[in-house]
Amino acid sequence: MGNDTEKDRLLSAAGDLDVDEENLCGCGNSALCHPSRPLHRYCMLVFMCFLSFGSYFCYDNPAALQRTIQQIMDVNTEQFEMLYSLYSWPNVVLSVFGGFLLDRVFGIRWGAIIFACIVLVGQVIFAVGAQFDSFLVMEIGRFVFGLGGENLAVAQNTYAVHWFKGRELNMAFGLQLSFARMGSTVNMLTLEKTYNAVDFDKPYQRLAFALYTGVLYCLFSVLCAVVLLYFDKRRTRILKLDEAQTGEVVHLSDIKDFPLSLWLIFIICVTYYVAIFPFISLGTVFFIDKFELSSDDAHIVNSLVYLISLGASFVFGIVVDKTGRNLFWVFIAILGTLMSHGMLAFTWITPYASMTLMGIMYSLLACGLWPMVALVVPEHQLGTAYGLMQAIQNLGLAIIAMVAGMIVDTQGYLVLEVFFCANLCVALFCVVVLYLVNGSTGGGLNNSAEERQKEEENASGLRSPQTMGTADMDEDVFARIQPRTAAQLRGRYLYSVGVSSTVNHDGLARRMPLSCPHQLK
Numbered sequence: 001m002g003n004d005t006e007k008d009r010l011l012s013a014a015g016d017l018d019v020d021e022e023n024l025c026g027c028g029n030s031a032l033c034h035p036s037r038p039l040h041r042y043c044m045l046v047f048m049c050f051l052s053f054g055s056y057f058c059y060d061n062p063a064a065l066q067r068t069i070q071q072i073m074d075v076n077t078e079q080f081e082m083l084y085s086l087y088s089w090p091n092v093v094l095s096v097f098g099g100f101l102l103d104r105v106f107g108i109r110w111g112a113i114i115f116a117c118i119v120l121v122g123q124v125i126f127a128v129g130a131q132f133d134s135f136l137v138m139e140i141g142r143f144v145f146g147l148g149g150e151n152l153a154v155a156q157n158t159y160a161v162h163w164f165k166g167r168e169l170n171m172a173f174g175l176q177l178s179f180a181r182m183g184s185t186v187n188m189l190t191l192e193k194t195y196n197a198v199d200f201d202k203p204y205q206r207l208a209f210a211l212y213t214g215v216l217y218c219l220f221s222v223l224c225a226v227v228l229l230y231f232d233k234r235r236t237r238i239l240k241l242d243e244a245q246t247g248e249v250v251h252l253s254d255i256k257d258f259p260l261s262l263w264l265i266f267i268i269c270v271t272y273y274v275a276i277f278p279f280i281s282l283g284t285v286f287f288i289d290k291f292e293l294s295s296d297d298a299h300i301v302n303s304l305v306y307l308i309s310l311g312a313s314f315v316f317g318i319v320v321d322k323t324g325r326n327l328f329w330v331f332i333a334i335l336g337t338l339m340s341h342g343m344l345a346f347t348w349i350t351p352y353a354s355m356t357l358m359g360i361m362y363s364l365l366a367c368g369l370w371p372m373v374a375l376v377v378p379e380h381q382l383g384t385a386y387g388l389m390q391a392i393q394n395l396g397l398a399i400i401a402m403v404a405g406m407i408v409d410t411q412g413y414l415v416l417e418v419f420f421c422a423n424l425c426v427a428l429f430c431v432v433v434l435y436l437v438n439g440s441t442g443g444g445l446n447n448s449a450e451e452r453q454k455e456e457e458n459a460s461g462l463r464s465p466q467t468m469g470t471a472d473m474d475e476d477v478f479a480r481i482q483p484r485t486a487a488q489l490r491g492r493y494l495y496s497v498g499v500s501s502t503v504n505h506d507g508l509a510r511r512m513p514l515s516c517p518h519q520l521k
Contacts, residue, residue: 035235041163044231045172047224048163049179051112051156054218055149057183058123059087061214063281064191064299065207072203073135077282081405084281086139087146088398092391094147101151102158103384109229112155116225118148120218127215131208150390152221157386159228161374163235169374174317174367181306181313183217188303192295254381255388261443262376264434266389269369270396271427272334275341275420276362277397278404280305286413291351301351308359309366316367326368326375327438327446331431333365338424345417372445 032039062069062083070080102111122145129137156176164172195210279286280302287298320329340358343349377385400423407416438445444452 035231035238041167044163044228045160045175046179047227047231048156048159048172049176050224051116051159051221051228052152052176052180053183053224054116054123054214054221055119055152055183056180057187057217058119058126058145058214059149060184060187060280061126061191061211063284063302064188065195065210066282066284067295068192068195068203068207072130072133072207073138075135076405077408078402078405079135081278081281081401082139083142084278084401085398086143087149088394088401090143090146091150091394092398094151094391097387102155102387103380108155108158108162109232112152112159112225113222113229115148115152115155116218116222119145119152120215120222122146122148123211123214123218127208127211130204130211133202133204146394150394151387154386154390155225157370158382159232161379161382162232165374165379168317168321170320170367170371171314171317173370174313174315174320174363177313177363177366178310181309184306185303185310187214188299188306192299254384258385258388259376259441260437261434261441261445262373262385264430264437265369265372265376266392268330268334268427268430268434269389270393271423271430272337272365272369273393274396274400275337275423276305276358278401279341279416279420281401282404282408282413282416287351290413291348293351301355304352304355305359305362308356309363312360312363313366316364320367320371322449324447324449324452326372327431327435329364329368330372331428331435333361333368334424334427334431336361337365338421338428341417341420341424345414345421375445376443 032043034040062080066080069083070076102108105111106114122141122143124141125144126138126141129135129139129141157173160172160176161169191210191213194213195206198206198209200206200209283302284295284298287293287301288295291301293301316329320326337358340354340361343354343357344351373385373389374382403419404416407419435446437443444455447455
């Protein structure tokens, strides 16, 4: 009897070591309000998803009104594509700097609010440019809009990792993409109708009215950022997360020490997305010219990628969570997208089929690719890593947008499709190289969910009660209340961010290649 009492006391003490939370009562301790409960996390996920809704709605405003903008502003396709290039150019540098600011200066909370406000200001300037019939002012607005758009995406990704790391991270990324692309879909399906619905004397005034609708969505995103600030601060206080921080400092010089696997992920990202977004920005006119669709049907087809991602991203996020094998899914997604572009370029098969396939593959790639960053860098560098990923992506988009417009003006859409296919072939090659690098360094990018679970158990030094006898449980109780060494804590932390490691039975790390980038030089 005495032994049972002593065991209960030790178990309670061991539990106190792992959980140090502020005691709550009433509604604050309910499943909806307590920050450690899944329901509360899912409620916050809704605000995270809508954080970039306004940004995504406004990003493709030009695509939804391509022919209208070209006619009213008297610009060719290459000049029109400058509205996308000017969005991307500042983020070649500022996406990294924005991630650095999230890590070191503003923090995720105020950073999200600041970047959401910059997006709002940029959209206002864009609409004012249309109101005064000035394409130059519209370009300035897109430039300002770009200063905040990608940095807001970095804040959104970092929020997701902070709240869902070690839980349903792939699902969270997938759902974020679904809600963000809902903004893009609403834009594609409604903006031209809004333009046609109003009756002003001047066409550019009707254009301005349509663009001002985006301002309202950006205001909503700012509100979501404010809500997240409050609840993230509350979560930190209640769960005492300040005491659990690593205390490590991020330096921009850390970029040169990022592992080779991360750089390959960056290349895959840019070579894939330059075959998606520039195509969508020019897709409406392409579908009208080649497949002789009406304007409304062309907008529907062009929005299928975003429309399908609304549900598919959430489903694929769960699938990747349950199965693992991120690299396998990324390979399948790129191959499927290559088939889709081939169908559009060389066949007359209905574009509904090609764009449906592209939408499915686009959703699958996002769920497999973006969470891999959290598997190869420590948590304190995630903001900088995601910022660099956005920067490289925007460098490619800025260049390819101009190249795409030039190709359409001089060579036509067939050559443009061949160009997109070539980029996807490069992405496929990089996936193969990443698979080889990951295998040679003992990484876990293509591990199954079961293998990652076993690594987590090894890294934590804990076993399930079903696999332990009474004597083992007694020994485990005393082991859990012993002070942990720095190496043991490091081993547990590395797995919590998804880094594969090989550990002894006592939790000490033998080999952690991806956590030591210098070993890959």
